[in-house]
Amino acid sequence: MRHRSVLPLLLAGLVLLAFLAFGGTGFLGQLTEDTTPEGTSSAVPAPSAAPGTSASPGQVNPSGLPEVRESALPAEGRRVLELIRAGGPYRYSQDGQPFGNFERILPRRDRGYYREYTVPTPGESDRGARRIVAGADGEKYYTDDHYESFKYIAEGS
Structure with missing residues (x-):
């Protein structure tokens, strides 16, 4: 029983x-969530910018990740940055969808804070491995290995 x-x-x-x-x-x-002994969050606050807008040039890297200059991105990446700033239109239906940050490489934020965008790879028959992930505060990150690593995009440089 x-x-x-x-x-x-x-x-x-x-x-x-x-x-x-x-x-x-x-x-x-x-x-x-990582916390300090006092119980406060140890996440580094991101600089403020209106959601969906580009981070201002010279923005402080909120992640501590390596940086890549916008001008050093592949041409397709620079075009996707322009589309993000313009609010689209995007090539893939998945673009602009929430990015879960399950790898926990980017700074931890609330669900829905990050959005992902496909950076097309010439010669690929699918979306490929390249992405730009944008935070709600305007910071953007680039990955060319499908989320295995990220670089903070230093926009305007």
């Missing part, structure tokens, strides 16, 4: 665990 009363509790626990694990920045997101 005892196993029958435990089964519903076990199932409810599994459902709750799945909800928390896939529910974005809920309870589990708070547990994984």
